[in-house]
Amino acid sequence: xxxxxxxxxxxxxxxxxxxxxxxxxxxxxxxxxxxxxxxxxxxxxxxxxxxxxxxxxxxxxxxxxxxxxxxxxxxxxxxxxxxxxxxxxxxxxxxxxxxxxxxxxxxxxxxxxxxxxxxxxxxxxxxxxxxxxxxxxxxxxxxxxxxxxxxxxxxxxxxxxxxxxxxxxxxxxxxxxxxxxxxxxxxxxxxxxxxxxxxxxxxxxxxxxxxxxxxxxxxxxxxxxxxxxxxxxxxxxxxxxxxxxxxxxxxxxxxxxxxxxxxxxxxxxxxxxxxxxxxxxxxxxxxxxxxxxxxxxxx
Amino acid sequence: xxxxxxxxxxxxxxxxxxxxxxxxxxxxxxxxxxxxxxxxxxxxxxxxxxxxxxxxxxxxxxxxxxxxxxxxxxxxxxxxxxxxxxxxxxxxxxxxxxxxxxxxxxxxxxxxxxxxxxxxxxxxxxxxxxxxxxxxxxxxxxxxxxxxxxxxxxxxxxxxxxxxxxxxxxxxxxxxxxxxxxxxxxxxxxxxxxxxxxxxxxxxxxxxxxxxxxxxxxxxxx
Numbered sequence: 001x002x003x004x005x006x007x008x009x010x011x012x013x014x015x016x017x018x019x020x021x022x023x024x025x026x027x028x029x030x031x032x033x034x035x036x037x038x039x040x041x042x043x044x045x046x047x048x049x050x051x052x053x054x055x056x057x058x059x060x061x062x063x064x065x066x067x068x069x070x071x072x073x074x075x076x077x078x079x080x081x082x083x084x085x086x087x088x089x090x091x092x093x094x095x096x097x098x099x100x101x102x103x104x105x106x107x108x109x110x111x112x113x114x115x116x117x118x119x120x121x122x123x124x125x126x127x128x129x130x131x132x133x134x135x136x137x138x139x140x141x142x143x144x145x146x147x148x149x150x151x152x153x154x155x156x157x158x159x160x161x162x163x164x165x166x167x168x169x170x171x172x173x174x175x176x177x178x179x180x181x182x183x184x185x186x187x188x189x190x191x192x193x194x195x196x197x198x199x200x201x202x203x204x205x206x207x208x209x210x211x212x213x214x215x216x217x218x219x220x221x222x223x224x225x226x227x228x229x230x231x232x233x234x235x236x237x238x239x240x241x242x243x244x245x246x247x248x249x250x251x252x253x254x255x256x257x258x259x260x261x262x263x264x265x266x267x268x269x270x271x272x273x274x275x276x277x278x279x280x281x282x283x284x285x286x287x288x289x290x291x292x293x294x295x296x297x298x299x
Numbered sequence: 300x301x302x303x304x305x306x307x308x309x310x311x312x313x314x315x316x317x318x319x320x321x322x323x324x325x326x327x328x329x330x331x332x333x334x335x336x337x338x339x340x341x342x343x344x345x346x347x348x349x350x351x352x353x354x355x356x357x358x359x360x361x362x363x364x365x366x367x368x369x370x371x372x373x374x375x376x377x378x379x380x381x382x383x384x385x386x387x388x389x390x391x392x393x394x395x396x397x398x399x400x401x402x403x404x405x406x407x408x409x410x411x412x413x414x415x416x417x418x419x420x421x422x423x424x425x426x427x428x429x430x431x432x433x434x435x436x437x438x439x440x441x442x443x444x445x446x447x448x449x450x451x452x453x454x455x456x457x458x459x460x461x462x463x464x465x466x467x468x469x470x471x472x473x474x475x476x477x478x479x480x481x482x483x484x485x486x487x488x489x490x491x492x493x494x495x496x497x498x499x500x501x502x503x504x505x506x507x508x509x510x511x512x513x514x515x516x517x518x519x520x521x
Contacts, residue, residue, distance in 0.1 A: 005407040019392040208388055211350070212402040212449070213378035216371065 005218065013225035016202075023201065024230060027194045031234025032241070034190055035281055038183050039242040042273055043266035050267055059129045061143060062156045064122045067095065069151045077149055081127055084142050089128040095119045122153060192288035199223060199292040206296045216297045223289045231285020235278045242269070300325055301347065301457070301488070306356035308342055308512075316342045317353070317512045324490060324505065326456075329483045331499045332492045334509035340492035343509070344461050347490065348380050349373055360457075378406070381450030381487075385462035387442045389434040395421070395445050396430045402453040420452040421445075424478055440471040447475070451482050458482060460491045464498065476502050 017024055065077070074092065081090050093101075098121035103113055129139070143155050199206075209219045246266045269277070301324040308317040317339045324330050332340050345351045346358065349365055358365050365376055381402075389398050396417055403413045421427040424444035434442055443463060450458055460479065464472035476498050483489045493499060499506055508516035 002407070004409065005404075008404050008407070204388060205390055208390065208401065209405065210374075211348070211377060211382050212405055212453070213374040213376075214405040215374050218405060 006221075009218070009221045010225060013222040013229070016222060017226055017229060020198070020201075023198060024226075027198060028230050028234045028237065030190055030194050031231060031281055031285060032237035034183070034186070035235045035238035035277055036241050038280075039238050039269065039277060040245065040266065041179060041183065042269055042277075043242065043246060044264070046267040046269065046273075047265045059139075060157075061127045061129070061139075062093075063125045063127065063146055063152050064154045064156070065124060066151045066153055067122055069123075073151050077146070077151060078125060080149060081125060081146060084145075086129050086138060086142055087127055088130040091126045091128075093124045093126055095121050095123050098122075098124065192284070192291065194288075196288070196292040198226075199289065199296070203296050206293065210297070219297060220290060220293055223293045224286055227285040227287070227289025228282055229285075231281040231283070231288075232278065234285065235281025238281070239269075239274060239277065242266075300359075300361060301490075302359040303343075303347075304357045304359075306343075306346060306353045306358070308339075308346065308351070309354045315512050317346075320356070320509075320512070320514055322507055322514060322517075324488060326488055327483070327486065328505050329480065329489045329502065330491070330505040330507070331503040332490065332507045332509060333494055333496075333499055335494060337511075338509040339512040340494075340509055341461050342512075344459050344490065344492050347457075348382055348459055349376060378402075378453065379456045381453060381455035381458045383443075383446050383450045383458070383460035383463045385465045387434075387446040389442060389445055389449075391434050394431050394433055395426065395437070398434065398445055399448045399452050401449065406453070416452055417448075420448040423451065423481065424448045439466050440474070443467060443471075443475060444478070447478060447482075451487070455487060458487045458489045460489070460493075462493055463491060464493065464495060469497070472498060473501075 063077075063081070065074070069077075078090055078092070081087055096119065099113070099119050102121065103110055139157070143157060146152055147155055206219055246268055249264075249266050303320055303322050306317050306320040307315060309315050320339075320343065332343055334340055342351070346353050347360075349368070352366065360376070368376060390401075399417045399420055400413050403416055408416075418427055418430070421430055424447050426441060426444050426448065429437065429441065434445060437445065443466070447460075447463070450460075458479070463479070464475050467475065472495065479489050479491065480502060503518070504520050506518040507514055508518075
């Protein structure tokens, strides 16, 4: 008998979803839109996280050396550099290598180089830092230490960029949590109100069911199934639109934003985020339905 | 047997919708509660099927005090009753068959049994040929008969009807009342709230007269 009732309730939910398809479509679109906004934000934040990682992966320090250093002195400096736990890799770039690299990178300045009688580039150690290390004070301390060694003339490090990226990533995270929180609350509010309107429009049906002796569970289940389906459909629609946006967006953004374009790339959601977004839709739809129907079930 | 003892009901102070109503309805009675609009007929019927609770008083149905039944078990009481409303309360997105089948689907009966019982109930109200129509295609009288079929499909012990002929012309009203009488002959206790004197005079076995929430008279024909 329980299975028969359950089957009936599933059929009732399906029939209601179809009978009130206009209203249900609007509810689904609103749920979809709310989760789309959250999805877009997640995709943007994915991109910033990616940029931050890329930047920290490419962090490099160049230590410029005295041209007259002997090989054993070079080895000593290299050993001191490698002794630091921040360092991933050290490469020696000779004056000739530096000149060659410069002429390759800036062929338009070839004439100036040709007029020079001496090679102006000092030899250097290029130090690649370990991934995901963004501890600025430790890096500065390390650089000062190496610079104090005999034979090290100067160093170069894109410290400003690292500082900017560091604070940008902090701001983005803070804004993200704030905006995300507000958006999630707002969507929950919108969705539960839409579902409440839906339930309110069917209060007649709930009343009839109560009066012919249906249990509260019997009345709730079709609404629960409908809320579940609407929530799931809504979040799936948001994912579909987000997928299309990710594909189309770069074409429209084009090159007008210049370098800032990198900041506005939508990066696809990972599996965990997709699951959370769907679960969010399902939970919001189902909870919204069940809480709304409860107020019609007194006596 | 339905027994009401000193029922008082107040929606808003200082007016009493019902004042000290006591009455007894025996199993198998065909009974009318009558009185002018606002006299408390609907309130009394709502209290009998426990849609609302009285402010004071007790109600026994077959010896059970229905006011002591916890909310989550009220469905058991309602399954023994059939209710017909003046405004029919049909679901317009469902067919006649689906509307009448609701009380049986709530019970989880097999489809074959539901089909058999719905057909019988619709035959009783002479609507079996419109089983698959939708309510909006039916006349007022036919819609009311669908509502009656829904109320009797479950073979209820008690059938309550609130102004069931309020929207119908005298001829149709007479027809509907004949259906109620038929159901009563099959064993159900029928309680009807109505202010149609002609029908009451013709059909009523037991009549309670209400005015301003008080019973001001009773008439027993049998």
